[in-house]
Amino acid sequence: MSQPVIAPDHIPADLYDVIAALCTTSIEVAGIIAKGPLGQSLGSLVGENSDGDGQKALDVLCDEMFTASLTRESVRWYASEEQEVVNLLNEKGKYALAIDPLDGSSNIDVNVSIGTIFSIFEAKDDAEASFLRPASEQLCGGYVVYGPQTALVVTFGAGTQMYVLDPEAEKYVLTNEKMSIPATSKEFAINASNYRHWVKPVRDYVDNCLAGVTGPHGKDYNMRWVGSLVAETHRILSRGGIFLYPSDERKGYENGRLRMIYECAPIAFVIEQAGGRATDGETPILQRQATTLHGRIPLVFGSADKVTRVAEHHNMPAV
Numbered sequence: 340m341s342q343p344v345i346a347p348d349h350i351p352a353d354l355y356d357v358i359a360a361l362c363t364t365s366i367e368v369a370g371i372i373a374k375g376p377l378g379q380s381l382g383s384l385v386g387e388n389s390d391g392d393g394q395k396a397l398d399v400l401c402d403e404m405f406t407a408s409l410t411r412e413s414v415r416w417y418a419s420e421e422q423e424v425v426n427l428l429n430e431k432g433k434y435a436l437a438i439d440p441l442d443g444s445s446n447i448d449v450n451v452s453i454g455t456i457f458s459i460f461e462a463k464d465d466a467e468a469s470f471l472r473p474a475s476e477q478l479c480g481g482y483v484v485y486g487p488q489t490a491l492v493v494t495f496g497a498g499t500q501m502y503v504l505d506p507e508a509e510k511y512v513l514t515n516e517k518m519s520i521p522a523t524s525k526e527f528a529i530n531a532s533n534y535r536h537w538v539k540p541v542r543d544y545v546d547n548c549l550a551g552v553t554g555p556h557g558k559d560y561n562m563r564w565v566g567s568l569v570a571e572t573h574r575i576l577s578r579g580g581i582f583l584y585p586s587d588e589r590k591g592y593e594n595g596r597l598r599m600i601y602e603c604a605p606i607a608f609v610i611e612q613a614g615g616r617a618t619d620g621e622t623p624i625l626q627r628q629a630t631t632l633h634g635r636i637p638l639v640f641g642s643a644d645k646v647t648r649v650a651e652h653h654n655m656p657a658v
């Protein structure tokens with residue numbers, strides 16, 4: 340008998356088929372991405388999603404591929420960043436699955452890591468109510484990063500596991516059964532071009548990082564910004580650090596840029612299960628709940644002490 344696409348050991352039995360379907364489709368996606376310009380045109384703009392973000396050909400293709408494979412599984416409700424409303428896939432399905440089929444799509448054409456992010460809840464009878472609930476009710480959160488290696492990082496609430504795709508065998512192989520975010524790191528990730536728009540606590544925190552050995556952190560920092568949430572998450576899970584996408588007063592940035600259901604909730608679940616922290620600046624993301632399907636929320640995550648420091652800045656009296 341051939342080996343399954345992923346070993347079942349760390350996956351709750353009821354969810355196994357859904358995860359296996361995600362894995363199988365992600366292997367096809369990885370193959371398409373790896374062909375780049377030798378295959379079909381992936382990076383061309385084909386429209387806008389419900390939020391007015393540009394949709395690339397690969398965004399739409401991935402959405403169709405995941406929809407098709409999950410329809411055969413126990414997924415009742417499918418909410419995608421690429422679609423305005425929740426889709427009914429299998430009325431007998433037990434689960435509600437939210438997905439950003441292809442995150443970081445501005446990086447497609449420049450051969451930089453991109454990914455798929457997903458989150459699973461128990462389905463309720465009402466489509467939207469299945470997703471508009473506390474992030475702590477997730478049964479599973481995870482992502483696939485399509486980079487130098489394709490890797491799946493996933494949590495079911497008992498630690499965070501990493502699997503790396505063996506492209507020849509077309510199987511995901513467990514490489515870390517309990518990921519742990521290193522506490523000591525000198526890297527922060529933020530889109531520094533937004534500096535003048537940031538709220539004071541964020542500016543103060545970053546100013547302290549920039550002050551290096553002469554500042555209150557007492558050490559020099561490096562800054563990293565890929566512009567691809569999965570790539571940033573994978574780096575921070577692997578070697579520590581902090582990521583910030585704060586809110587500011589500009590139109591479209593009032594709640595940061597990242598979506599609660601498709602991005603922040605699953606990333607927060609993965610990070611917290613690896614011993615890190617994820618907040619909106621102050622409050623844990625897992626205590627927050629989306630109020631609209633495509634709503635955004637500020638996101639700060641990474642090594643626990645660093646995220647705590649940012650929260651302390653928010654709690655300081657304004658001067």
Ligand code: F6P
Nearest residue numbers: 442443444530566567568569597
């Ligand atoms: O959600 C889309 C996304 O591309 C994330 O992957 C990434 O973290 C962020 O937006 C990039 O933002 P900016 O355009 O400010 O660099």
